[in-house]
Amino acid sequence: MGCSIGIIANPASGKDIRRLVSYATVIDNQEKVNILKRIVLAAQRFGAEQIYFMPDSFQMGLRVIQDLNADRSLTACCEVLELPCKDCTGDTTMSARRMEELGAGCIVVLGGDGTSRAAAKGVTQTPLLPISTGTNNVYPVMVEGTVAGMAAAFVAQTRPGNTGEGSGGAFTMEEVCHRDKRIELYVNGSLVDIALVDVVLTTDQCIGARAIWETDRIREILVTRCHPASIGFSAIAGSLAVVTPEDNFGYMVKADSGLEKTGSAAKRNTGRVEVLAPIAAGLLQPFAISEHGTLQMNRDYDYRIEENCMAALDGERELRLRSGDILTACITREGPLRVDIKKTLEKACLAGGFLLSQKAEGVQ
Numbered sequence: 001m002g003c004s005i006g007i008i009a010n011p012a013s014g015k016d017i018r019r020l021v022s023y024a025t026v027i028d029n030q031e032k033v034n035i036l037k038r039i040v041l042a043a044q045r046f047g048a049e050q051i052y053f054m055p056d057s058f059q060m061g062l063r064v065i066q067d068l069n070a071d072r073s074l075t076a077c078c079e080v081l082e083l084p085c086k087d088c089t090g091d092t093t094m095s096a097r098r099m100e101e102l103g104a105g106c107i108v109v110l111g112g113d114g115t116s117r118a119a120a121k122g123v124t125q126t127p128l129l130p131i132s133t134g135t136n137n138v139y140p141v142m143v144e145g146t147v148a149g150m151a152a153a154f155v156a157q158t159r160p161g162n163t164g165e166g167s168g169g170a171f172t173m174e175e176v177c178h179r180d181k182r183i184e185l186y187v188n189g190s191l192v193d194i195a196l197v198d199v200v201l202t203t204d205q206c207i208g209a210r211a212i213w214e215t216d217r218i219r220e221i222l223v224t225r226c227h228p229a230s231i232g233f234s235a236i237a238g239s240l241a242v243v244t245p246e247d248n249f250g251y252m253v254k255a256d257s258g259l260e261k262t263g264s265a266a267k268r269n270t271g272r273v274e275v276l277a278p279i280a281a282g283l284l285q286p287f288a289i290s291e292h293g294t295l296q297m298n299r300d301y302d303y304r305i306e307e308n309c310m311a312a313l314d315g316e317r318e319l320r321l322r323s324g325d326i327l328t329a330c331i332t333r334e335g336p337l338r339v340d341i342k343k344t345l346e347k348a349c350l351a352g353g354f355l356l357s358q359k360a361e362g363v364q
Helices: 029-045 060-070 089-101 113-120 145-156 234-238 341-350 356-360
Strands: 003-009 048-053 077-080 107-111 128-132 177-179 182-187 190-195 198-202 218-223 249-254 260-262 269-280 283-296 301-304 309-313 316-321 326-332 337-339
Touching: 003 029, 003 060, 003 089, 003 145, 029 048, 029 060, 029 107, 029 145, 048 060, 048 089, 048 145, 060 077, 089 107, 089 113, 107 113, 107 145, 113 128, 113 190, 128 145, 145 337, 145 341, 182 198, 182 316, 190 309, 190 316, 218 234, 234 249, 234 269, 234 283, 283 326
Parallel strands: 003 048, 003 107, 048 077, 107 128, 128 337
Antiparallel strands: 177 337, 182 190, 182 326, 198 218, 198 309, 218 249, 249 283, 260 301, 269 283, 301 326, 309 316
16 A cells, blocks of 8 residues: 655745854755755655645756656655745745645655744644755754665654555554654743754854854753754763763753853753863854752743843754743654654564565555
8 A cells, every 4th residue: 555755945045154164964955966866765665645845946856756757766656845935944844734625645855953943833644754965964864865765654654553555564653763852942831843853042142044053152052852873952961971862861061150040940950061062063162060960740830031132942043032031941752753864764674564475466
């Protein structure tokens, strides 16, 4: 039985201003088109009959369709969603929402942490398979497009609580997808945004180029996960602790007392320490910390804003805060479902999902 998947490719990912201040890789849009072709070819071979593309200014989806049709290698029905293209994060959120409405069983997302965050805001139950083509890539993973397409097709043939048809009926969506954490942000009691990896409170007062890289303006960092092997501001916390996606807590580091905080984290450690962390590719900077400690799940942490500032969400300045605002952060397990690619393919292998003899008999 066939299935449908969605593909979101951010044409702006991997091109932000951090390439002027670090040695981050540039992934051009033509290379993204090539990745998309490999995703499509693999997905259709393992049962994807319908594939939806997000519209974008570079027309990546249309190029994939035209090129694969010219090669006579396209068998799936592919279409670019008829949605307005404004070259902003809203395109990603709107496309993800529409793909879920259309019944896509999995959405492949090409971009960085910010693109994954935007896609997560548009779905509730559809699993995301995030591929790294951005700058700070804590959430998405580096994976060959062919492998991603295979995994997306297998996941798309599962349903919550039901076994995967394309896997020989041997595993459920819950077995190969993880429900991630997220940081919910409230301003004066109203939910205004989310972050999947980190929230950085900074003295910046304008959005500018969105990307943040100057550590001297940072006041506090909240993370859902951190590891010393990561790149970005979560790596500052990762220089002191390891918090996995599966751990039911987060972590915080505080640079100074520029923001008055009400409520305290559990197991808070005080006393100045200084770490050296990779905040961007090839860019390691010292960072002085006055406090650090765990953040409990489902607990409100309130910040009284004393002066106009901003919160950067997953590496990008997004949320303006005014003097007098009360910012509340809460880590929950209400993030998106994320595909575990290796586990998916291992389960499919054990179920005989790669056996041509079974495919010939219609097990797909």
